Amino acid sequence: MMNFEDPDPMGEFDVIRRFFSRKEFTPSKMRPDLETPQNVLLGIGDDCALLAPPPIGEVFAITSDMLIEGRHFFKDANPTLLGHKCLAVNLSDLAAMGAKPVAYTLSISLPEISPAWLEQFSSGLHTIADHYQCQLIGGDTTAGPLSISITAIGHVAPKQALSRHLAKVGDDIWLSGSVGDARLVLGLRRGEWQLDIPWQEKSFRMDAPIPRVELGLGLRGLAHAAIDVSDGLLGDLKHILNASHVGAIVWIDDIACSDLLKDVSVELRRLCTLRGGDDYELCFTAPRKNRELITILAEHLHLPLTRIGEIITPPDGQEIMQLLDRDHQPLPPDLTKQYLKSFDHFQ
Ligand code: ADP
Ligand code: MG
Secondary structure, three states, X not given: XXXXXXXXXXXXXXXXXXXXXXXXOOOOXXXXXXOOXXXXXXXXXXXXXXXXXXXXXXXXXXXXXXXXXXXXXXXXXXXXXXXHHHHHXXXXXXXHOOOEEEEEEEEEEEOOOOHHHHHHHHHHHHHHHHHOOOEEEEEEEEEXXXXXXXXXXXXXXXXXXXXXXXOOOXXXXXXXXXXXXHHHHHHHHHOOOOOOOOHHHHHHHHHOOOOOHHXXXXXXXXXXXXXXXXXXXXXXXXXXXXXXXXXXXXXXXXXXXXXXXXXXXXXXXXXXXXXXXXXXXXXXXXXXXXXXXXXXXXXXXXXXXXXXXXXXXXXXXXXXEEEEOOOOOEOOHHHHHXXXXXXXXXX
């Protein structure tokens, strides 16, 4: 769609040709776990892209995420990291479904055509796309306030999809990696709190999240339900509980966090680990009988996986989530209520 009013020296089609359409798709590394996609029959440059059907027995998994300047990222955000993050958050949704990435589209509105900005943005985007072998197959480019919308496509066998409604009473609740650093960094940048420690080295947790794609694939057949932690661990876990009509016990002081967060006050640590968003770890439920296989998977992926609670029958007339402290004693109800509030874009 053409609507740049004052044609810059470089127009819309030059932008697409120079920064987004690539002669060939160049996976940066050999990834035996993610075979080279042959699904894309026709990529950028026509009215539509053409995608072959997924392997027999699998279906497409499709997800969209939009990032708006001033809401999801700061005005002066590093363009390379921004390119990475836009795709990472979408790949994280595919991971949380156990889907293998195939392709994505990019719709972007730009306040101006800055070749330097576009060069960096597209390099961040293409690097992570190559790493996960996910090919850019089309999109839209228009003038407007900076906003970026990506739709990512993957595939998974429907029986292995880690849907939110599949948690079962008796399941363990697991969490990958550690959570809370992204929220800690956001608060430091916004001046919500000050810390006299070298927190800048944790900025990547907010700026360049790693989507847990390999974990999502490894959990096929092992886990029941999964969600990626984008809006806050407890709020996101609650989506699984509501969809599955179950309750949960969560040992909140067993949740893995970085050494940096171990050194802050209990209150700040809990705020960041329980309610902080943007970590993009996977929270999943799995039957107890799979504990050993999940531990082996963690070693294989060099990614710590921690048990943080259990799925229970929803308690009558109480919060569906019971939060237990370090000694596995229940927290006071008002504190539980406070911790259960998740980040809501319209609040
Ligand atoms: P149309 O007018 O048919 O919508 P466009 O002029 O918007 O086509 O786009 C031309 C081609 O470039 C299409 O194949 C479209 O998918 C692709 N394209 C446009 N913008 C982007 C982008 N930001 N990233 C990737 N491909 C894009
Ligand atoms: Mg268009």
